[in-house]
Amino acid sequence: MDLSPAPAEVHLRADIRSWLYEHLPWEYGQGLPPRFDDLADEVTFGRRWQASLAADRWVGVTWPEAYGGRGGGPTEHFIVQEELARARAPEMVGRIGINLAGPTLLAHGTEEQKARWLPGILTADSLWCQLFSEPGAGSDLAGVTTRATAVEGGWVLDGQKVWTSYAQFADWGVCLARSDPEAEKHRGISYLVVDMHAPGVEVRPLVQLTGEAEFNEVFLSGVFVPADQLIGPEHEGWGVANATLSHERGTNPRQLVIHVQLLEEILRLAAATGALDDVRLRQRLAQAYVEVKIFQLHNLRSISRLSKDQDPGPEGSALKLYWSEMSKRFHDTAMAVLGDASPLGRGADGNPGGGEWQRSWLYYQASSVWAGTNEIQRTILGERVLGLPRPERAAPARTGV
Numbered sequence: 001m002d003l004s005p006a007p008a009e010v011h012l013r014a015d016i017r018s019w020l021y022e023h024l025p026w027e028y029g030q031g032l033p034p035r036f037d038d039l040a041d042e043v044t045f046g047r048r049w050q051a052s053l054a055a056d057r058w059v060g061v062t063w064p065e066a067y068g069g070r071g072g073g074p075t076e077h078f079i080v081q082e083e084l085a086r087a088r089a090p091e092m093v094g095r096i097g098i099n100l101a102g103p104t105l106l107a108h109g110t111e112e113q114k115a116r117w118l119p120g121i122l123t124a125d126s127l128w129c130q131l132f133s134e135p136g137a138g139s140d141l142a143g144v145t146t147r148a149t150a151v152e153g154g155w156v157l158d159g160q161k162v163w164t165s166y167a168q169f170a171d172w173g174v175c176l177a178r179s180d181p182e183a184e185k186h187r188g189i190s191y192l193v194v195d196m197h198a199p200g201v202e203v204r205p206l207v208q209l210t211g212e213a214e215f216n217e218v219f220l221s222g223v224f225v226p227a228d229q230l231i232g233p234e235h236e237g238w239g240v241a242n243a244t245l246s247h248e249r250g251t252n253p254r255q256l257v258i259h260v261q262l263l264e265e266i267l268r269l270a271a272a273t274g275a276l277d278d279v280r281l282r283q284r285l286a287q288a289y290v291e292v293k294i295f296q297l298h299n300l301r302s303i304s305r306l307s308k309d310q311d312p313g314p315e316g317s318a319l320k321l322y323w324s325e326m327s328k329r330f331h332d333t334a335m336a337v338l339g340d341a342s343p344l345g346r347g348a349d350g351n352p353g354g355g356e357w358q359r360s361w362l363y364y365q366a367s368s369v370w371a372g373t374n375e376i377q378r379t380i381l382g383e384r385v386l387g388l389p390r391p392e393r394a395a396p397a398r399t400g401v
């Protein structure tokens, strides 16, 4: 297998590097991102940053040019994401629109829906959230009970969603709701776009382990959704949701680069604290190096499949399972390197890293839950890759955020 890049790929990498050199505030490149007053401030900055990237078509690299994308393939997407992460650029504030809502619209939206929403997703003029999980429907997502009652000109939504990331900033939400309560569980669900500023939408932030409040409860009380905001056929939203989400797990260049950087930082920390003298810690660091290499190879295999127009398929679950467990082990190793300083929080004296490692450790605990829990990924792998016998029930298919 020839892994050397084609000339066009070398040029693309050079282009995005020089663009970032000119546009990225230098603090980011130094690994010293600004501390924002609050999440709202960070989101405001994130919108400006994403808009500047979109203006030069660095967002939606694989999207058609007609909607503001670059019309590239999976390798181009991978290169741009790798370079953004390598430069330590802020994560895209509109990522739910870019990674979830947008691809769904591209695959299942009408021409009017694409023209209406896709350009704003790329420029962050509109932010999106994903209204899927409910208090009684997470892994078992087909159990959603939010009702979509057909009325003149559309539907009326009533129900509750939960864990909705960035709902407090979102302009639109993609929502799974039960439109035919008589149909069997996986049928009778419709995929609707909800105006988050419509009457009847109430968003209540939830505080996470880190003390931040990125996700929310969302209450929908008599929210009207016009008929032209249905994606795909009525009652067939389950297929719409799953077709796109399975495609989204193909590669993860951002997590790849982040873990290379984390490893470098752990090594620096270990050298500074004298932890490298401990043979057991040296073994853990060597294992972390091997793991990140394996992750890199997984990613290359996925790009190769995607470049041949093959769906990443259920093997995408292996990638998610692998990196989320690797990230937890990395953070445990960082805590072992910190030793006595590991219980210290931000602002505490004598805390190497100023508490960032502790925050990051807390944050990554959720990585085995978001995008479908690791137990569910194992079930998918067991049943759909290894062909193990299935119990008499519908397989859980939760794969989104």
Ligand SMILES: Cc1cc2nc3c(=O)[nH]c(=O)nc-3n(C[C@H](O)[C@H](O)[C@H](O)COP(=O)(O)OP(=O)(O)OC[C@H]3O[C@@H](n4cnc5c(N)ncnc54)[C@H](O)[C@@H]3O)c2cc1C
Binding pocket: 129, 130, 131, 132, 133, 134, 135, 136, 137, 138, 139, 140, 162, 163, 164, 165, 166, 215, 366, 369, 370, 371, 372, 373, 374, 375, 376, 379, 396, 398, 400, 401
């Ligand atoms: C940081 C973060 C952001 C999120 N953002 C969003 C968002 O924007 N929009 C959204 O809709 N959702 C979001 N989620 C929700 C996420 O998708 C769900 O938390 C996840 O699907 C699990 O659902 P649950 O929390 O209801 O847990 P449950 O499904 O109740 O699971 C509880 C436990 O039981 C296990 N379990 C459940 N069923 C099975 C089974 N069949 N076999 C084996 N084990 C099982 C699970 O693995 C888990 O350990 C987010 C979650 C996190 C952590």
